[in-house]
Amino acid sequence: MSLMESKVCLSDDFGPKISILGYGNMGKALFKYLLLCGVQKKNIRLTCRSEEKASLLNKQFDMEIVYICNRIAVSLSSYVFICVKPDMVETVCKEIANYLVPNCIVISLAASIEISKLEKWLTRIDLFKLTIYRSMPLISISKGSGIFPLFTRSETNLYHSVSPVKFLSYKSCQVFEVESEAELDQLTIFSACGLAYLAKLLKCYYDAGSALRMSKQLRNRVLVSTVKGLMDLYNQGDVGDFDKRLNGRATWIPKGSLETFESITEKVSSKGGITEASSKYIDTKMIEKNFEKVFGVANSKLSSLKN
Numbered sequence: 159m160s161l162m163e164s165k166v167c168l169s170d171d172f173g174p175k176i177s178i179l180g181y182g183n184m185g186k187a188l189f190k191y192l193l194l195c196g197v198q199k200k201n202i203r204l205t206c207r208s209e210e211k212a213s214l215l216n217k218q219f220d221m222e223i224v225y226i227c228n229r230i231a232v233s234l235s236s237y238v239f240i241c242v243k244p245d246m247v248e249t250v251c252k253e254i255a256n257y258l259v260p261n262c263i264v265i266s267l268a269a270s271i272e273i274s275k276l277e278k279w280l281t282r283i284d285l286f287k288l289t290i291y292r293s294m295p296l297i298s299i300s301k302g303s304g305i306f307p308l309f310t311r312s313e314t315n316l317y318h319s320v321s322p323v324k325f326l327s328y329k330s331c332q333v334f335e336v337e338s339e340a341e342l343d344q345l346t347i348f349s350a351c352g353l354a355y356l357a358k359l360l361k362c363y364y365d366a367g368s369a370l371r372m373s374k375q376l377r378n379r380v381l382v383s384t385v386k387g388l389m390d391l392y393n394q395g396d397v398g399d400f401d402k403r404l405n406g407r408a409t410w411i412p413k414g415s416l417e418t419f420e421s422i423t424e425k426v427s428s429k430g431g432i433t434e435a436s437s438k439y440i441d442t443k444m445i446e447k448n449f450e451k452v453f454g455v456a457n458s459k460l461s462s463l464k465n
């Protein structure tokens with residue numbers, strides 16, 4: 159189901175009103191994703207800090223949808239996505255708290271900022287109940303793919319007939335709820351940061367291709383297909399089922415059996431062939447150790463951002 163098909167209350171004939179606070183890398187990716195989901199541009203409010211950027215963007219969009227005031231944006235929205243950096247979240251929450259409309263859903267994309275803090279910072283003078291989610295999507299949602307995990311400890315808000323898990327679902331993007339904030343933190347490192355780690359690894363692989371005297375043009379042409387071929391083998395082309403319910407939460411369940419990386423390596427390495435002879439020189443232990451170190455540093459940084 160796309161956003162357009164959802165029967166979200168607080169929406170009009172043109173769909174729900176959505177704010178994205180902070181139009182940086184993530185805000186931009188989310189904006190593109192919502193458009194892919196079928197949300198109309200005029201139903202999205204984007205915010206940034208500078209007049210110049212806002213007017214430049216409004217010109218570019220040919221529509222007045224970019225604001226420099228978070229308060230106005232949220233007062234017009236039933237869904238509010240917080241896409242500023244973690245150290246700005248407290249300021250933004252306190253700024254908008256009394257301007258949120260009743261029954262709105264706030265979804266924070268900021269790494270490490272726990273729900274308990276969001277609840278405290280978003281407390282309104284009149285203390286109406288808010289539905290708060292945390293999420294950690296991959297920047298690749300701009301292309302309609304990746305993961306969009308969510309966590310909430312709020313009860314389902316009956317005012318909204320469709321939970322964000324359903325209304326954010328789009329084709330090859332996996333939208334699912336996790337059981338704990340600890341899982342969201344694990345996904346922050348393994349998946350959201352993981353895109354950068356894997357990009358660095360692939361850059362080494364790509365650059366090493368020059369040792370084969372292989373042209374950049376040819377490398378560009380085949381790299382994506384090579385990686386995609388590997389992932390298709392691993393996934394068997396099936397992203398899974400979003401509709402199964404586990405412990406009352408919509409959960410992603412993979413379909414079909416997954417090939418292991420070991421079995422793929424084995425299939426490519428014919429006995430006595432080139433892959434078999436050469437792939438043993440890849441120092442997997444060293445790469446694994448390196449990643450353990452990377453994850454350790456990421457964990458420490460994530461913990462320090464919580465304080």
Ligand SMILES: NC(=O)c1ccc[n+]([C@@H]2O[C@H](COP(=O)([O-])OP(=O)(O)OC[C@H]3O[C@@H](n4cnc5c(N)ncnc54)[C@H](OP(=O)(O)O)[C@@H]3O)[C@@H](O)[C@H]2O)c1
Pocket residue numbers: 179180181182183184185205206207208228240241242243244246250267268269294295296297350
């Ligand atoms: N990048 C990712 O892959 C990724 C993935 C998942 C989650 N996240 C989360 O997404 C959040 C944003 O990350 P990012 O990479 O998009 O950072 P970013 O590119 O620096 O974007 C943050 C944006 O927020 C704007 N901003 C700051 N204060 C604001 C305010 N008071 N009102 C409105 N806009 C404000 C900034 O404007 P200026 O240009 O004026 O500074 C900037 O454009 C972070 O909390 C991060 O943990 C990021």
